[in-house]
Amino acid sequence: MTGMELVNLAAMDLRDHESLTGASHTLYPLREKLARLKSGLRFLATELARERCNRVMKEALSGSTEWPAAITPGRAWLDLPADHLAVLEVYLAGRERDLGPLPLASREDRFRAGSEPTAYYLAGGRLYLTPTPAEEVSLRLVWAAWPELCLQGEPADESQASAQLESELPAWVLLFAESLRQFIVLGCANRGEYDTTVEQGLYQMLKSAAAEAAALEDLGGWDREGPGGLWTGSEL
Numbered sequence: 001m002t003g004m005e006l007v008n009l010a011a012m013d014l015r016d017h018e019s020l021t022g023a024s025h026t027l028y029p030l031r032e033k034l035a036r037l038k039s040g041l042r043f044l045a046t047e048l049a050r051e052r053c054n055r056v057m058k059e060a061l062s063g064s065t066e067w068p069a070a071i072t073p074g075r076a077w078l079d080l081p082a083d084h085l086a087v088l089e090v091y092l093a094g095r096e097r098d099l100g101p102l103p104l105a106s107r108e109d110r111f112r113a114g115s116e117p118t119a120y121y122l123a124g125g126r127l128y129l130t131p132t133p134a135e136e137v138s139l140r141l142v143w144a145a146w147p148e149l150c151l152q153g154e155p156a157d158e159s160q161a162s163a164q165l166e167s168e169l170p171a172w173v174l175l176f177a178e179s180l181r182q183f184i185v186l187g188c189a190n191r192g193e194y195d196t197t198v199e200q201g202l203y204q205m206l207k208s209a210a211a212e213a214a215a216l217e218d219l220g221g222w223d224r225e226g227p228g229g230l231w232t233g234s235e236l
Contacts, residue, residue: 001169002165002167003034003149006169006177007033007034007037007184008024010185011024011025011033014027014185031155031158033184033188034165037165037183039187040179040180040183041169042146044176044180045145045150047206047207047210048144048213048214049085049086049088051210051211055170056145057145058081058083059142060140061141062139067081071133071138071139073133073134077126077127078127080127083151084145084146085144085146086143087122087142089101089142090120090140091142092139096140104120105120110130112131117129117130117131117133118131148167149164149167175213176206179205182202182205183202186198
């Protein structure tokens with residue numbers, strides 16, 4: 001499903017579609033509907049990440065196409081993936097089974113002496129290892145990812161908004177298509193006489209939908225034999 005397909009469904013309810021009025025997106029511009037869609041996607045992604053739902057998770061090795069950053073000897077940090085929303089688990093690659101996920105370092109442990117990393121922490125969009133590795137190491141990262149649409153900037157006009165909406169949405173969005181349609185429709189309709197109760201109700205609707213999806217999720221994508229329940233990514 002593309003963003004435009006979802007927005008056009010909303011336009012039908014708003015009587016803002018050419019099949020009804022002869023012109024589309026004139027009462028509520030594409031930029032407005034796009035802004036509502038992005039807001040809903042950001043909220044859903046955050047809630048799904050909070051629930052540790054594997055539908056928004058990714059896994060990659062450092063130095064790979066998905067995560068090109070790499071740790072070199074004497075350097076303690078590497079950049080996180082551009083689409084990272086939240087870091088969920090960090091492993092030393094090749095030692096996932098015997099060591100399990102690295103713990104999050106306390107402030108006191110961030111400058112611990114040594115040559116082999118035993119923990120990590122996050123700062124300024126980077127992942128830091130502590131102690132600083134004396135040799136090159138490879139990491140396996142499990143993270144929750146933002147939808148690609150949410151990473152795109154504010155469109156300058158309707159043409160740019162249309163181009164953004166033509167991109168494919170993540171597969172998990174299909175689970176929330178109806179909720180997102182209502183979020184766009186009722187949010188746009190509420191703009192004239194803004195009612196905070198309506199807005200709060202719309203976000204609560206998305207929150208409930210995310211919690212239900214996480215609760216019903218098939219756990220087959222998790223390898224329960226590995227320490228920390230190492231996610232294999234097989235369900236995506």
